[in-house]
Every structure is written in structure tokens, then in C-alpha cells.
Amino acid sequence: MIRIGLKMLFGDRGKYVMLISGITFSTLLMAQGMALFCGLMTWTYSSLRNMRAPIWVTDPKVEQCNDSKPMRDTDITRVRSVDGIAWAVPLYQGISMAKLADGSAKMITLIGLDNDTLIGAPTKIIAGRLEDLRMPNTVVLDDLGVERLSEGRERPIGIGDIFEINDREARVVAICKSYRSFTGGPFVFTTYDRAILYAPNQRKMLSFILVAPQPGLSDEALARRIAERTGLGAFTHDEFKWSTVMWYVRNTGIPINIGTIVIIGFIIGAAISGQTFYSFILENTRHFAALRAMGASSGELSAMILSQALIVGVIGYGTGLGLVSFLGNNLLRLGKVPFLMLWQITAIVGAAVMIIVAISAVIGIVRIARLEPAIVFR
Amino acid sequence: MSTLGINVQSVDKSFGRGDARTVVLKKTGFVAETGHLTMLIGPSGCGKTTLLSIIAGTLHADGGIIEVLGQRLDQMRGNAIAKFRARNLGFIFQQFNLIPTLSATENVSVPLVIQGLSSTRAERKAREVLEWVGLSDHADFLPAKMSGGQQQRVAIARALVHEPPIILCDEPTSSLDSENGRHVMDLLRQAATQRECLVLVVSHDNRTYRFADHMAEMEDGQIFRTLKTKDEIRTHHPPGV
Numbered sequence: 001m002i003r004i005g006l007k008m009l010f011g012d013r014g015k016y017v018m019l020i021s022g023i024t025f026s027t028l029l030m031a032q033g034m035a036l037f038c039g040l041m042t043w044t045y046s047s048l049r050n051m052r053a054p055i056w057v058t059d060p061k062v063e064q065c066n067d068s069k070p071m072r073d074t075d076i077t078r079v080r081s082v083d084g085i086a087w088a089v090p091l092y093q094g095i096s097m098a099k100l101a102d103g104s105a106k107m108i109t110l111i112g113l114d115n116d117t118l119i120g121a122p123t124k125i126i127a128g129r130l131e132d133l134r135m136p137n138t139v140v141l142d143d144l145g146v147e148r149l150s151e152g153r154e155r156p157i158g159i160g161d162i163f164e165i166n167d168r169e170a171r172v173v174a175i176c177k178s179y180r181s182f183t184g185g186p187f188v189f190t191t192y193d194r195a196i197l198y199a200p201n202q203r204k205m206l207s208f209i210l211v212a213p214q215p216g217l218s219d220e221a222l223a224r225r226i227a228e229r230t231g232l233g234a235f236t237h238d239e240f241k242w243s244t245v246m247w248y249v250r251n252t253g254i255p256i257n258i259g260t261i262v263i264i265g266f267i268i269g270a271a272i273s274g275q276t277f278y279s280f281i282l283e284n285t286r287h288f289a290a291l292r293a294m295g296a297s298s299g300e301l302s303a304m305i306l307s308q309a310l311i312v313g314v315i316g317y318g319t320g321l322g323l324v325s326f327l328g329n330n331l332l333r334l335g336k337v338p339f340l341m342l343w344q345i346t347a348i349v350g351a352a353v354m355i356i357v358a359i360s361a362v363i364g365i366v367r368i369a370r371l372e373p374a375i376v377f378r
Numbered sequence: 379m380s381t382l383g384i385n386v387q388s389v390d391k392s393f394g395r396g397d398a399r400t401v402v403l404k405k406t407g408f409v410a411e412t413g414h415l416t417m418l419i420g421p422s423g424c425g426k427t428t429l430l431s432i433i434a435g436t437l438h439a440d441g442g443i444i445e446v447l448g449q450r451l452d453q454m455r456g457n458a459i460a461k462f463r464a465r466n467l468g469f470i471f472q473q474f475n476l477i478p479t480l481s482a483t484e485n486v487s488v489p490l491v492i493q494g495l496s497s498t499r500a501e502r503k504a505r506e507v508l509e510w511v512g513l514s515d516h517a518d519f520l521p522a523k524m525s526g527g528q529q530q531r532v533a534i535a536r537a538l539v540h541e542p543p544i545i546l547c548d549e550p551t552s553s554l555d556s557e558n559g560r561h562v563m564d565l566l567r568q569a570a571t572q573r574e575c576l577v578l579v580v581s582h583d584n585r586t587y588r589f590a591d592h593m594a595e596m597e598d599g600q601i602f603r604t605l606k607t608k609d610e611i612r613t614h615h616p617p618g619v
Contacts, residue, residue, distance in 0.1 A: 003497060004480065004488065011479020290475040293436050295464020295492045297457045374431040 001296065005304030006311060008284060015280045016312070019273055019360075023316020024323065026269020026356060027349055031324040033261035034345040039338025040254060045244045046179040047093060048237060050187060051111070051120035053210035054219045056240045057088070057226055058233040064244035066182060068093050070204035071232065078230050079209050084222050086212040089114035092195040093207040095185065098145075099164040102152045107185040108145065110165065112195020120210055122189060128159045128174030133191060139170045142178035145186030165198040180338075182248075270356045273316075277309060277360035281367050285375070292373040305364040313357035317350060383544055383576035384410040384433055389442030391428055391599075402428045403439070404599040412543060415570040415577040415589055420596035426580045427548060429596070433578070434467060434546050435459040447543060464492050468537030468575075470547040470566075474529045476521040482508060482532045483517045489540040500539075507535040511565055527558025534565050538573070545569060547579040551586050563589040587615045 009016055042049070047065045048056070057079050059069035079088045092112030097105040113120050113133075121130055122140065132138055141149065141157070149163060150156040157163070162171050170188070178187045190198065196205045211234075213222040219236040226234040235243060249255050281288070288301060324341065331337040391403040402425045410416040418426050431437035432444055435451045444451040447466055454462060468489070476485045483504045490500035508517050511531040521529050530550060537545050547566065551559035563579075563586050570577040570591070579586070587593065593605040593615075605611045 001491060004477070004484070004491060007479050007484070008477060286473070286475055287477050290469070290471065290477075291488065291492070292460070293434065293463065293469055294489050295460050295462075295467075297460045299457075300492070373436040374434075 001300045001304055002307040004291075005308050008287065008304075009280070009308045009311070012280060012283075015276055015283075018276045019280070019312040020316045020319065022269055022272030022276060023313055023353055023356065024320040025272070026265050027317050027320025027353055028323050029265025029268065030262050030352055031321060031341070031345055031349045032327065033258045033265060034348065035324065035328055035339050035341045036337070037254065037258040038340040038342055038345065040182070040258075041245045041248065041338075042340050043180055043182040043338050044248045045241045046181045047109075047111075048241055048244070049179040050122060051091065051210065052123075052237070053091075053120060054213060054237060055211040055223050055226070056235050056237070057209035057211055057230075058235070060227075060231060060233045062233050064247035065208075065240055066244070067247075068207035070202060071206045071209070072204055073206050075206060075230070075232060076209050079211060079226055079232070082222075082226050082229050084214050084217040084225060086214045087117070087119070088209050088211045089117055089119045090192050090206050091120055091208040091210050092192055092199065092205060094195075094199050095183065096165050096188075096199060098149060098170070098188065099167070100149060100152065101163070104152065106148050106151075107183070108165070108188045109181050109183065109185045110195055110198060111187055111189045112192040112199075113189060114210075115191045115193050118191070122176035122178055122187075124177035126175050126177055128172070130174055130176075132173035133189070135171075135173065137169045137171050137194070138173040138190065139165075139194075140174040140176050140189040141172050142176050142187045142189075144178070144180060145188060146175055148186050166200065168198055170198070266352055266356070269353070270359055273312070273356050273360045274363055277312075278363050278367070280308075281305070281364040285367075285371065288368050289371055289373045289375045292368075292371065298369055301368050302365045305368060306361045309357045309361035309364070312360075313353050317353045320353075321346060321349070381412050382409060383412045383447060384408065384578065385443070385445040386429070386433065387443040387445075389429070389432060389444060390440040391425075391432065391437070392440060402599050403432075405442070406596075406600055408433075408594055408601055410576055410578055410592065410594075412576040413570060413574045414591035415567050415579060416592040416594065417587065417590035418578060418580045418594050418596060419582055419587070421582065424596045425599040426582075426596055430546055430548055430578070430580050434469070435463055464489065465540075466542050466544055468540070468542040468545040470530070470533050470537045470545065470550045472549040472552055474521070474526075474533045474553075476529055476532055476536075478521050481518045481520055482513060482524070482535075485521070485532055486535045486539050489536060489542075493540060504535065504539055507539045508532070510538075511535045525558070526553050527555070527561060530554060530558070530562050531565065534562065534569070538569055538575075541573070542575070544576045544578070547577065547581075549581055549583070550579060551581065551583050556585060559583065559585060584615060587611060 045065055059071050062069050076090050094110050096108055096110040098108045099105050146156055223234040223236050328339040328341055331339045386408040388405045389403050392399050392401040394400055420426050432439045483501050486504035487500035505517055508514055511534055513531055550562055566577050567589050569575045593611050594601045595603040
């Protein structure tokens with residue numbers, strides 16, 4: 001009976017294509033929206049991904065990693081005095097302006113790494129040498145920085161080229177890969193001491209202290225210990241990541257905007273599929289009635305309708321996810337749009353599609369359940 | 379040997395409520411035997427199709443006894459009636475009701491699939507019956523690619539494929555020209571005589587009356603005359619009139 005049901009569905013090309021399109025479009029909107037949201041959220045904690053430290057120590061009022069409330073330089077020695085610390089190094093993070101040869105200025109995220117260890121330095125150097133950062137007035141630029149700071153130049157900015165940060169010379173010694181920031185500015189890495197020279201002078205300049213625990217001590221335990229003993233904020237990498245994400249969820253309109261897209265996707269999918277499926281059932285009412293007259297039970301007819309809805313759901317969902325992946329991969333290649341497809345997104349969208357399918361099937365089943373098989377004799 | 383296949387007594391049926399209530403069957407009684415082609419005739423709106431629907435178990439009567447193959451349909455409910463229909467009844471509808479996206483073979487195999495037979499076995503049997511109705515060369519055709527007469531022969535094959543003891547036909551020739559109509563009636567007669575089926579045909583097409591073994595005439599929701607022999611039928615409904 002299910003085979004007969006599927007043949008009925010596949011034979012009605014117009015409705016079949018419409019149903020698949022509805023589910024595909026719905027899947028596309030929902031998955032794309034969620035993947036954009038997740039991608040955008042990864043941009044909010046790109047500092048954590050770029051600098052990679054087990055524990056981040058902050059001013060106690062800091063809630064997220066893009067909000068640096070400077071601490072006193074002496075706070076680093078207080079942190080180092082806590083038992084169980086393998087190392088603790090300073091980190092500067094701030095927004096600055098890079099002045100180009102043609103006089104234009106571009107916003108950058110300036111990162112000052114520990115002078116001695118360069119802990120937190122980018123791992124993927126695509127040109128030049130990280131060690132050259134120890135030479136005077138030197139910086140490492142990320143690939144986005146190359147793109148942004150090359151505007152108006154005859155050739156892209158590269159190793160040995162010079163620009164200015166706050167009227168101070170910055171010579172590029174290496175180009176690195178980095179995760180893009182939420183603010184959209186490229187990352188420029190230098191040493192801590194040089195960073196505080198580049199940055200506008202303030203009474204306190206220490207943005208974060210990066211810390212690692214000694215072997216045998218968990219990140220969580222050490223973070224709690226640092227917070228208790230120093231009164232500073234201390235987060236493990238994951239804690240800081242989620243604290244940052246949740247801050248953006250609470251304090252920006254991003255979830256509402258993207259949530260609206262996802263809800264619209266669901267409604268469109270449900271409306272198109274429900275309406276088309278209902279019209280498919282209506283047009284085939286006589287055939288369902290004939291099957292019923294010939295002895296098909298309500299359960300068998302329901303199974304037919306359910307299998308029709310399910311197959312449409314599975315094909316539409318698969319096509320939609322394929323399209324999202326195709327779009328996502330191309331967007332990722334361009335690197336200008338955040339996109340992160342998690343398995344959880346596929347599961348949530350899959351569940352939403354199943355709800356749409358169930359709604360459509362129930363509409364059909366209710367119609368068939370009320371069907372008087374005697375209509376075949378009229 | 380013929381046995382009583384259908385025994386309907388004092389059946390009432392009305393549609394609507396209050397002022398809109400229309401009484402369609404009034405204490406109607408009707409019997410039909412196996413091995414014969416029985417024709418139920420009468421003017422439009424006299425209640426033929428309603429009586430057929432009640433005998434088929436697709437419509438509930440307001441009251442009365444409906445006994446089909448010795449079983450009380452009026453006392454059965456839901457899936458029991460569906461199972462009874464699947465086993466014992468074959469249907470031929472006025473508008474064929476073939477599923478347009480299934481081939482002739484697949485359409486014919488539907489009653490066997492409903493009974494739980496595998497598609498392969500059902501389709502093998504369907505091809506045999508299609509051969510019997512003279513459509514073996516159209517077995518893989520979709521209904522849209524066939525003429526009305528061919529479609530009705532597919533419908534006959536579908537009604538016969540599971541070898542039901544009773545075949546119920548609602549105006550089987552009304553959509554057909556005279557030649558195709560004659561061919562269809564020939565097949566139905568053969569089903570009654572060769573297969574020992576009870577073939578009940580609702581019709582108001584007087585070209586088909588000569589195929590009937592028995593005839594029941596209805597008017598205003600009641601059987602007012604029953605003709606039990608070919609001579610009686612010829613007398614009351616002379617050919618060509």
C-alpha cells in the first residue's frame with residue numbers, strides 16, 4: 001500500500017515538486033539562519049580562538065572577551081603568586097587605527113603578546129617569521145589585514161612594508177591566518193610593550209592575563225582559585241566563550257533577527273507543504289475513497305499518507321541541507337560571512353521538518369478519516 | 379447451484395435533517411443470488427446507488443437488515459466491514475476510479491495488495507486477469523493512455539482479480555459507447571456464469587437490460603417489481619425500446 005501511495009505522489013509531478021520545494025526552502029531558511037547565527041557567535045569569541053589560553057584572567061566586571069576593562073600591571077604578579085600556576089603572561093587587546101601611506105585610516109584590533117614568550121601568537125604564519133616580532137617596530141598582520149590595508153596600494157601590503165599606528169611606525173614581518181573578529185577589524189599582533197606604546201595611553205593598560213595550570217590541576221579549579229585569591233575575574237576558555245556568546249545573545253538583537261528568519265522559514269515550510277499536501281489529498285479524494293471501498297483500512301490509508309509526507313520531508317530536507325552546505329562552503333571560501341553548520345543545527349532543522357511533515361500528514365489523515373467511501377458511487 | 383448472496387430487508391435511509399431531510403429508501407427489501415447477473419434499475423434519484431452503497435457497506439442504513447453472504451453488515455463496524463469488503467466484494471464504478479499514476483497492471487493488483495499479497499505476486503495475478511478481459515497488450519499502460527472502454531475493462535479486471543463472490547457495479551456502461559458497453563456487459567455476464575459470481579449492476583441504460591438474468595425495478599425508494607426470468611424481462615423491457 002505504501003508503494004501505491006508513493007506512486008500516487010511521484011506521479012503528480014506538480015504537487016510533488018511543490019511539496020519538495022516548500023520543505024527545501026524551509027530547510028534552507030532555517031538551517032542558513034541558524035548556521036549564520038552560530039557563525040556570527042564564533043566571531044564574537046575570535047580573540048579566544050586566536051590567542052588560545054587555558055585560563056583568561058580579567059577585571060572582575062568583564063563579562064565577555066571583547067570588553068577589556070584594563071587592570072593594573074601589578075595584577076599579573078598577584079596572579080602569579082597563586083598556587084598551581086604554570087605560567088601567567090600579560091595580553092593587551094584594543095581597537096586602534098592604522099594609518100596607510102595614502103593618508104587613509106583603517107580600524108584594527110591590536111594585540112600585544114608577552115614580550116618573552118609570545119604566548120597567544122598566531123599558529124598559522126603564511127609569510128615571514130614570527131620571531132622577527134622581537135625586532136623594533138614590528139607587527140604581524142593577518143590575512144584580512146593584508147586585504148584591508150592594501151586598499152589604494154599598487155601591490156598588496158607584504159613583508160617589510162610599513163604603516164602607522166598612532167603615528168608610530170609599524171613594519172610588517174609576518175602574515176598570519178586568524179579567525180575574524182566580530183568588530184570586523186583585522187588583527188595586528190605585536191609585543192606587549194610595543195602594543196602599549198602604539199595604543200592611546202591610559203592609566204591602566206593590561207587587558208587580560210593568560211594563564212595555564214600546572215600539570216594535574218584542572219583549568220576550572222585554578223580559575224576558581226585565582227578568582228578567590230585575587231578578586232579578579234577568571235574564566236576557563238570554554239567559560240569565557242559561553243559567557244561571551246550569552247552576552248551577545250542577551251544584549252544584541254541578533255537572536256531576535258535570526259530567530260525571526262528561522263520562524264518565518266518554519267511557517268513558510270508548514271504553510272506551503274500543508275496547503276499543497278491538503279490539495280493533493282483533496283484531488284485524490286476519489287481514489288482514496290475507492291481504496292477504502294475496496295477494503296483498505298483507515299490505518300493503511302494513514303500509513304500511505306504518512307509515508308507520502310515523510311518521503312517529501314526527507315527529500316526536501318536533504319535537498320535543503322545540500323543547498324545550505326553549498327552556499328555555506330562558498331560563503332566560507334569568501335570568508336566574509338559567518339557560517340557554522342553544527343550537527344545540532346541539522347538535528348533541530350530535521351526535527352522542525354518532521355513537525356511540518358507531521359502537520360501536513362495529520363491534515364491529510366483527518367480528511368481521509370472523515371471520508372465517506374460511498375462518494376465513489378456518486 | 380445458486381445461493382442467496384444478498385438479502386436486504388426493511389432498509390431505511392434518509393439524508394439531511396429537519397426540513398432538509400430527504401427520505402431515499404423506505405422499508406426497502408431486495409434479494410440477489412450468486413451465479414446471476416442481477417440488474418437494479420429505475421429513474422435517477424430513486425435510490426439505486428444508495429441501496430448499492432448500503433449493500434457495499436460504504437454507507438450505513440438508518441435501519442433494517444443487510445445480510446451479505448450470510449453476514450450481517452448492519453452489525454459490523456469500521457475495519458471489520460473493510461476486511462469483509464476486501465475479501466468478498468469487487469467494485470466497478472461509473473467513473474472507473476483507476477489511479478492515474480498506476481499502470482493497468484498495478485491498478486488491477488490493488489485489491490490483492492490490500493489483502494496483503496506482495497506486489498510481485500499481485501501483479502502476476504493481475505496480468506492473468508488483464509488477459510482474460512483482453513488487455514494483455516495494455517498491461518503497462520497508464521489509464522490516460524487508454525480509451526474509456528479499455529479503462530472500464532481494467533476496472534472489471536480489478537473487480538475480479540481477488541475472485542470475490544460478489545461484484546457490485548454502478549452504471550458501468552454510462553460513460554461508454556454501445557460497442558464498448560456491450561463488451562463490458564459480456565464480460566460481467568461471463569463473470570456471473572463462468573465464475574459463479576453474484577453480479578449486481580445498477581443501471582438506467584436500457585441497452586444493457588438484455589444481459590440481466592434477474593431484474594429489480596425501483597421507484598421512490600422502494601423495489602416495486604422483481605423480474606425473475608429472461609422472458610419477464612423481455613416482456614417488460616422489450617429490446618430496442
